[in-house]
Amino acid sequence: MYGMIGTWSMATLGVEKASPLLAQGQSSGDVVEEAISAIEDYPYFKSVGYGGLPNAIGELEMDSAFMNGDDFQIGAIAGVKDIANPIRVSRRLSQERVNNFLVAQGAQEYAKEQGFEPKTMLTARAIRRWEERQAEVARTGRLTPYDGHDTVCVVALDQQGSMAVGTSTSGLFMKHPGRVGDSPQAGNGFYVDSEIGGVAATGLGEDMMKRPICFETLQLIRAGYSVQEALDRAVYNFVDLLKERNGQVGEFSYIALDHTGHYACATNVDFQFAVATELEKPQLYLAQPQAQHEVKITPASQQWIKEYYTRIQQ
Template identity: 60%
Template sequence: MTYAMIGTWAMALSGVQRAAATLAADGTAGDAVETAIQVIEDDPSLTSVGYGGLPNEQGMVQLDGAYMNGDNFQIGAVAGVEDVASPIALARLLAKERVNNFLVGTGAEAYADQHGLARKNMLTSGAKTAWQKRQVEVGQGGRLTPYDGHDTVGMIALDARGHIRVGTSTSGLFMKHAGRVGDSPQPGNGFYADSAVGAAAATGLGEDLMKRPLCFEIVSLMAQGMPVQEAMDKAVYTFIDQLQARNGAVGEFSYIALDHQGNFGVATNVEFQYAVFSDRVAPRLYLAMPGNDHHVTITPA
């Protein structure tokens, strides 16, 4: 009986710890993913996901999220939603629909209302203060960069019955243009899952991550027989080199993956923490460091 879970960044640990009980009690991968991500979405101390997420240039928190069922490839995704307490819950609902699986803005918010999902003001006082301070800095000639604030929480779960699910949730770039959407809710780019093979999820600079559907490519290489880490190395680092050569610059690229046997893989071009749990490993953080020639050195965090 194999079950396992992996999530992006140190913030994922609290969610993985909560969802561990679900998987250990023969719960579903879908419940584990939603539970884990909701823990992150509800934490006001985290500034890149859900409640507490940093706002766009207009001072509004616009959220993106997605969910994929690896059994049947059903996808639910939302982008640019405001005042929806749990984008992952909304995305999971949409994954059950035959059509209208990807909703944006007011349409997604109306769907949330129709289905009784919780709504609340997602702008915390701390996030508002950070926005006001940045407004002053920009007014005084300060320059915005892509790294003023962003990180996606991605979660992949495998349950004891062999079902795989993947989910993402993010508030995107701090001070982004209103309506800006990155890779996180885009299937193939921000996430992908196939229960017969495995799943992958991404985090980093969305404008670069969406230039190639690496999550889909990772799973496709695994389907061809590549071990999970080898598939990640081939897909991710090959493209990073191509992008650097052709574009002259590369943003943050970090990927996690899990195969249908519970094996993990990570690829990154920055220092990257991720959380892991399985029937063999208690919930814990690991640290991935990019090394020479793209060899990733992984040590316990």
């Protein structure tokens, strides 16, 4: 069995592009890298890579990570500007013995040393969006709506049984310069073990970094729970605990793929994920939270997808 899963509607592009590589027998690492790179390159996904959302001072800073489920090697970068494909740098970093997690200028210098293409990642469209938000903040005097923080995450299982996970994001819209979320943090933003499965997160990083739910889910699978039971248990138990102990809970959305190719999603907001497996062609699913921490999953129609692309390209 082989398969892959990715977060948000944007993952459809990566799953469609990279799932044929899985069918051809390529490695989970290659598949994750190719899927996420395609999403980073696409200008209309507003919270990842090229065309991503600027921070409070109008700069585009990105976070990314890659993890190899065979040997647990991790590569991660955070607070980086003008790197065309953060996921490729993260993966390269995962092959180093030390200095696997680099931030800001140091990460950019590493990318340059390693021959990665620099690219101006801020687009006219993103600048316009930022100017509109600045005007809104000036008008209302408040910076509450940190909306737009969607991270692309991809988990893959290849024909050899190896698994990998990657993440990439421009982080919270209007974030403080230098702000880092959960996406480059192992356990919190992602985790993978080829003998168990892989899990990844998207939502309010500040809340998701309060517990390594991705890791916890794999521990529960190891203990005998199904991938869906394990994810539900890890995610919603913490959502309830955080509400009780901290009074407020941000957006939490997770995807999981186990080492047998079964997948799951848990979310407390409307969410989408894209999947392809040996048994299933690339498919986008809509996930809508219901009462009692249940999620209604329905396949997205061609019409839904068409409207989505129309909307983001406006």
